[in-house]
Amino acid sequence: MSGYVEMGRVIHNTQIGSDVWRMSIYAPKQAKEAQLGQFCNVRVTGGTAPLLRRPISYAGFDAEAGTIDLLYRVVGKGTEIMTQLREGDTLDCLGPLGQAFTTADRMLLVGGGVGIAPMLCIADRLQPGQEAHVILGFRNASESFWADLFKDSPVTVHITTDDGSLGTKGYPTTVMETLMKEEQFDVVLTCGPTPMMKGVAAVAQQMGVPCQVSLEERMGCGTGGCVGCACQGKSGTRYKVCKDGPVFPAEEVFF
């Protein structure tokens, strides 16, 4: 899907962690059409610096209210400019872009860092008959605000921290194997740092459960028009992550 430009109106833009912000935008067309795991490519300035749009996943969308939610970490100039947006400001959003996750009845969601955003979107929008466990991986307890985002979602949350200051010490894969022995899952969906997703995909494969991963390649156009986001698939196929992904079957891009 190549998306369209919608001039969104910022409803709020709030800092929720030391370098993480949550923005709610009135963008009724995308709010109605977005699917789980898709993203929008935002133009953070009307000028030329930075020239390229910045891809951000939908962390939520509400067709009735006409709003989309973005969760973003400030890592450079583009995301820094986003923090300056205030209620009533306009943000140029190109979307919905990319391929969505395929959900199932019994899901294991695994998110790390800002990769938690699309997991939140899935957790908030479970369909009748669907249930999910969520494993969230943080560096330390200071990032626990991510877990608070799930407090109204009908999911069971498991937390791991690299230093053991909250939840289980280690990476999400530390609790994944035990959980997958205790519970039945139809699919594992994951988004986060590539090493984490590779570990998650390996455990899922070992347990015989299909896994979908969402790749966070650097992007140019976001719509398939350049080769800024190429990745090599197992079968030798050259994929464009923005158009053919960002969601792929793990075995197609990792093994």
Ligand SMILES: Cc1cc2nc3c(=O)[nH]c(=O)nc-3n(C[C@H](O)[C@H](O)[C@H](O)COP(=O)(O)OP(=O)(O)OC[C@H]3O[C@@H](n4cnc5c(N)ncnc54)[C@H](O)[C@@H]3O)c2cc1C
């Ligand atoms: C499909 C997709 C969905 C995304 N969803 C989110 C999201 O929901 N929330 C969020 O905070 N971020 C998300 N990102 C990453 C986000 O697009 C980048 O962090 C952002 O473009 C950085 O822009 P900047 O101008 O602030 O930083 P830049 O000045 O462009 O870069 C600053 C630093 O970040 C690194 N960087 C930039 N982009 C990426 C990337 N895609 N992957 C790894 N490292 C990168 C650069 O190498 C550099 O070291 C997503 C990326 C993709 C491809």
Ligand code: FES
């Ligand atoms: S970013 Fe241009 S083809 Fe994907």
